[in-house]
Amino acid sequence: MAKKKEMDTRFSKFGTVSFTAITKVNDFIDYLEQGKVMATRCKDCGMVFFPPRADCYRCLASNMEWVEVSGTGKLVTYSKLEYAPIGFGDDLPYAIALLDYGDYKVFGRIAKDLPEEEIRVGMDMKTVANTLPNGQVNYVFEKA
Amino acid sequence: MGKVGIIGVGQSSFVRGYPGSIRELVFEGFKEAMKDADISVKDIDASIVCSAPEYDKQRSPAGVFAEYLGLTPQPTFYLESLCSSSSMGLKTAYALVKSGLHDVVAVIGFQKMSEISSAESQERMGRGADIQWESPFGTMMPAYYAMYARAHMEKYGTAPEDLALIRVKAATYGQINEKAVYRKPVTLEQFSDPESPMSGPVASPLRVGDCCANADGSSCVIVANEEKAKAFSKKPVWILGIGAASTAVKLAGRDLFTGLTVAEQAGEQAYKMAGVTPKDIDVAEVHDCFTIAEMMAYENLGFAKAGEGKELIRAKETYKEGSIPVNVDGGLLSKGHPIGATGGSQIRTIVLQLRGEAGDMQVKDPEIGLVHNIGGVGLYGNVTILGR
Numbered sequence: 001m002a003k004k005k006e007m008d009t010r011f012s013k014f015g016t017v018s019f020t021a022i023t024k025v026n027d028f029i030d031y032l033e034q035g036k037v038m039a040t041r042c043k044d045c046g047m048v049f050f051p052p053r054a055d056c057y058r059c060l061a062s063n064m065e066w067v068e069v070s071g072t073g074k075l076v077t078y079s080k081l082e083y084a085p086i087g088f089g090d091d092l093p094y095a096i097a098l099l100d101y102g103d104y105k106v107f108g109r110i111a112k113d114l115p116e117e118e119i120r121v122g123m124d125m126k127t128v129a130n131t132l133p134n135g136q137v138n139y140v141f142e143k144a
Numbered sequence: 145m146g147k148v149g150i151i152g153v154g155q156s157s158f159v160r161g162y163p164g165s166i167r168e169l170v171f172e173g174f175k176e177a178m179k180d181a182d183i184s185v186k187d188i189d190a191s192i193v194c195s196a197p198e199y200d201k202q203r204s205p206a207g208v209f210a211e212y213l214g215l216t217p218q219p220t221f222y223l224e225s226l227c228s229s230s231s232m233g234l235k236t237a238y239a240l241v242k243s244g245l246h247d248v249v250a251v252i253g254f255q256k257m258s259e260i261s262s263a264e265s266q267e268r269m270g271r272g273a274d275i276q277w278e279s280p281f282g283t284m285m286p287a288y289y290a291m292y293a294r295a296h297m298e299k300y301g302t303a304p305e306d307l308a309l310i311r312v313k314a315a316t317y318g319q320i321n322e323k324a325v326y327r328k329p330v331t332l333e334q335f336s337d338p339e340s341p342m343s344g345p346v347a348s349p350l351r352v353g354d355c356c357a358n359a360d361g362s363s364c365v366i367v368a369n370e371e372k373a374k375a376f377s378k379k380p381v382w383i384l385g386i387g388a389a390s391t392a393v394k395l396a397g398r399d400l401f402t403g404l405t406v407a408e409q410a411g412e413q414a415y416k417m418a419g420v421t422p423k424d425i426d427v428a429e430v431h432d433c434f435t436i437a438e439m440m441a442y443e444n445l446g447f448a449k450a451g452e453g454k455e456l457i458r459a460k461e462t463y464k465e466g467s468i469p470v471n472v473d474g475g476l477l478s479k480g481h482p483i484g485a486t487g488g489s490q491i492r493t494i495v496l497q498l499r500g501e502a503g504d505m506q507v508k509d510p511e512i513g514l515v516h517n518i519g520g521v522g523l524y525g526n527v528t529i530l531g532r
Contacts, residue, residue: 015280023276050396051277077298077401079290081282082345086263088282096281098291098395105396109281116348121298138280 015138017087024054027066032137035129039104040064050104072124072144073099073106080116090133097141099125111140118143148241149373149380150530151248152181152366153492157323158480161258162360166202167212170254173362173485174213177250181366183376185214188366189246192236193222194229194253195484198268201259209252226519227433229253230363230487231526235386237367247372253489254362255482265358273521274394286355286434287347288395288521293436294349295401300451304349307435308335309457311342311353311477314432316463318478320504323489325359325480354435359480363488365495379499384420384512385529387413393523402451404437406525407444407516414514414527415446422446425468425529426510427497429490431518432475441516442470445527469507472497487517491528498532 010029012021028051031038041048042056043063050069055062078097088094095110106127110119124144131137154176156162162169178185191213193206202208210220225232230253237249257265273283296302315330334340335353342353373380389409392398398405415421422445430441442453447468456462462470473479473493476486494513496502515528 011276016282018280019271019275051394077291077295079287079294079350080348081284081287082347083284083286084282085279085284091282094282096283096287096291098401105398107278107281107394107396121294 037069073101146370151377152177155363158359158361173364177364191220191250192233194233225524228517228519229484231517248368251365253485255484257358289434290347290350306454310435314475314477318474321474324478356476356481361482361485363485384531385414385418404522410525410527418529427507428514430516
């Protein structure tokens with residue numbers, strides 16, 4: 001009997017609830033577990049993608065390398081949620097936000113321990129790997 | 145190649161918990177449009193069914209409706225672009241008629257959102273965003289639009305009260321629209337009254353009063369070529385301009401957070417095609433799924449300069465008597481927002497306005513009207529300009 005081929009479902013660990021189990025950028029999860037938030041860069045044209053992609057639409061190539069999201073980004077905007085979709089209720093309240101790194105932007109959550117009074121649009125923040133109480137992994141924004 | 149006209153419009157009442165099945169819901173909007181057009185089902189050459197499929201239990205509803213409405217054996221198909229589905233349906237019907245492929249096409253929009261719970265529907269709406277990279281953070285529509293509201297407030301000094309004024313206007317007309325789901329008056333004071341549900345926090349800076357409600361509903365728009373439109377209808381309303389655009393699903397893939405690029409681009413296309421400017425618009429329906437969405441629409445459509453939308457609402461210029469009446473049927477904020485039916489309902493309102501048949505909501509003698517219908521969080525944009 002042929003051995004059943006195992007599926008690489010690492011991406012099911014991303015976020016409080018993941019809606020995607022299988023992707024060609026599954027290594028993102030391994031990096032995240034090592035404390036690194038990674039983007040991909042097209043080796044042909046040099047374009048950096050965050051979130052990471054397996055394929056470059058400009059080159060129609062799939063020749064990517066991993067690069068770390070480092071330094072700081074500016075907070076573009078955010079919203080603090082008092083209601084949540086199904087599966088996210090235990091996280092309330094939480095703030096979703098967008099950071100601008102210049103070459104790319106990063107969408108994510110603001111770190112839970114940062115009080116809303118200290119959040120300012122335009123402030124410098126950094127993206128940090130995070131483990132959620134339910135064992136899932138994501139990343140959060142902290143004051144730079 | 146001749147013009148393309150609208151010869152019949154209809155919609156069901158938009159309600160919470162429609163007491164019937166989806167085919168019965170669709171029949172209501174279709175019946176009104178057919179009676180309005182005064183034609184028979186044999187006169188319709190094709191039908192386009194517009195909806196957001198994640199609410200449907202029925203697989204491929206188009207066939208079920210064609211059977212129930214008597215529209216077989218004519219071709220029918222399903223079309224989806226989230227909340228702008230029926231405007232994209234109108235664009236497709238325009239192309240089918242303009243090409244000469246069909247003479248008369250029915251655009252049928254519907255949504256029965258009450259088949260699932262409100263929380264489940266929020267979850268599905270969140271999945272209208274990028275499910276791989278953004279939904280795992282717990283996103284939902286109000287929070288995304290709230291991020292636009294925050295950016296608009298930061299850049300232009302727009303106040304939460306300016307957004308509340310848009311809801312107050314919507315409720316002014318929702319009270320006189322018998323097809324609206326929310327028909328109570330709303331005052332500015334309610335937004336600062338902790339006892340009022342309007343002031344309840346949802347996703348900062350948006351409050352309950354800034355958000356439209358889910359609803360069940362259907363709409364129908366019947367489109368015909370010039371010859372048939374003139375033969376069937378005493379008062380055809382012509383499609384003068386039609387534009388559509390898309391952008392990155394992910395917020396991380398966008399550059400503008402104080403407006404919707406898709407609305408700007410679809411608007412430019414529609415104005416150019418119609419040969420008119422924003423000043424020529426006598427009455428407009430804009431996609432006010434949230435108050436901030438109407439504020440951005442003022443600016444994206446050129447009714448106000450960027451950042452100056454607040455002046456329009458403060459001066460009541462978008463009321464019925466103002467210089468550019470907007471959503472004088474109560475908008476999505478009052479009518480409710482049955483995703484696939486919404487665009488058709490907006491088109492119906494403008495058609496009735498241009499025919500002088502809008503009753504208590506009638507704007508004085510409009511000649512040119514505009515419909516702005518957005519899918520997702522500014523993911524898809526459709527702008528349609530209609531004239532007598």
